[in-house]
Amino acid sequence: MTWVVVRNPHAGWKTPSESDIEMALNENGIAAEIHTTTTADHAAGIVATAHAEGRSRFIVAGGDGTLHGLINAILSHDWPRPPTVGVLPLGSGSDFLRTFAIPQDWRRAMTHLVGEERYLCDAGHIEGGFGHRYFVNVADVGVAGAAVKWSNRLPRFFGKLRYTGGFWIALAGFPPREVTVDTGRRTINATAVNIVIANGQFFGGGMNIAPQAALTDGLLDIEVFTGRRRQAFTVMPRVIKGLHLRHASVRTARTARAVITCPANWPVEADGELLGSGPVTISVVPGAFYLKI
Incomplete structure (x- = not known):
């Protein structure tokens, strides 16, 4: 065919x-x-x-x-x-x-x-005031969404460094705020700067943001980055190598669905595309498509 x-x-x-x-x-x-x-x-x-x-x-x-x-x-x-x-x-x-x-x-x-040879993959679904979208890799609520805004303004020849530059620019003006992640079985309340919802393992030009994520388990990996902004200087080098999950400022959950409450102006992105802002509900779509491998 x-x-x-x-x-x-x-x-x-x-x-x-x-x-x-x-x-x-x-x-x-x-x-x-x-x-x-x-x-x-x-x-x-x-x-x-x-x-x-x-x-x-x-x-x-x-x-x-x-x-x-x-x-x-x-x-x-x-x-x-x-x-x-x-x-x-x-x-x-x-x-x-x-x-x-x-x-x-x-x-x-x-x-x-x-x-x-093919691989059956899940997809993610995210819904908020902007409507709803599917995603295949990673979605973010918080400073990583703001980083997408900034990275889109940087020249294309920066390549994968566009996101890194955008992140540090965005972080400077992004104070921590109170957030809640409710999976139905567990609730995370924290003062945070970002919430990651991962279906795949990498984002931002090769950062291993979710080293334990699997696209076939019917679950999404959630990571809440808490604490003060200055902690990013110790956490981000670990994120690059996928060694951040045991850091005291990172709280995690694995779920098929969650309701995320955050400030109304927090940017939301998925697969590097800016979607809108504010609280969202996320869920997994099991076996959504085959990836040709």
Whole structure:
């Protein structure tokens, strides 16, 4: 069956042309038709057409943001069985693939599109005053959401350092506030600067934010970063290596659903896309899609 390729021409700093991707697909014996998107609605229309035609194999040619958009388009439809999604990492950040040790180079990643090996993955769902969205990797409520705001203002050639720079800029003006995470079985009350909701393990250009997260367990890993802002100088180096979970300022939970209460102006992001602000309810969508590995 022919793959449907959704290509984001604006992903990353140096994005390969449609003809470059087509040539590489042909060299690997991968039958595909490429659609270069102009807007999020365009990508949703491509998925809707494929769904109507009974096609359910998609390739994302872009970063985590492009994957986020495609998954939301896919999960807006009912499918007889979970669709299959492959990823060619062209964006400034393709952290979702790091959980599966798939190369960040798009030509090397393309070899994972050959054959039939797949991995059934959960997705996350997040709902708030902004509406609702699905996510595949990591969502944040708090300073990490503000970091996305700032990182989007930095030049693309900064690459994965855009998020790191955005985080430290955002942290300077982000005082700790009272938050609550209610899983139904456990409640975390804390003075915090950020709440992580993880389906995958990596974010922010390779930081191992949730080293114990699994995309097949029907659960989301929640991490509440408490304490004063200056603790970030000791916690963040541990986050990079995934060694932060035992730090006194990090409180954790694992759940299929949680209600998160926070200040109304706290930014909310998912997969690197800014969604809105304020309290949210999060839940897992088990077995939402197959990842081609």
